[in-house]
Amino acid sequence: MIGRPRYVAHVPFTAVDLEAAKHFARALTRSVTFLPDVDPGNASLSEEDDSAVQYRLFCDRELDDGRRCTLRADHDVPCTAGRRR
Known part of the structure; x- marks a missing residue:
């Protein structure tokens, strides 16, 4: 095996609809991006x-420039490597 194994954490939560769930999940993901092994993309x-x-x-x-777009998956503006939204 090359590199370290990858894992996925499953954390159930409730939301009023899919858009609210996506908003919460993006916020949750952004909250742990200070950890170097987290892959928010x-x-x-x-x-x-x-x-x-x-x-x-x-x-x-x-x-x-080799960086990755950090906007939400369904964004309607040009891609950017700025702040995750």
């Missing part, structure tokens, strides 16, 4: 009983 959300359907939280497209 690959963070996703699923309903508790349907983990096969996952919603990406962040865009994570590669930009011309």
Whole structure:
């Protein structure tokens, strides 16, 4: 095996709808990005009983300078490597 194994933490929570759940999950993800081993670009959300359907939280497209877009997955402005939203 090359590198260290990757893991996913499953933390159930309630929300009024999918958009509210995405907002909470993005905030939760951003709150732990100070940890060097967290990969926010690959963070996703699923309903508790349907983990096969996952919603990406962040865009994570590669930009011309090699950095990654840090905006939410469904953003409608140009990609940027600025603050995660």
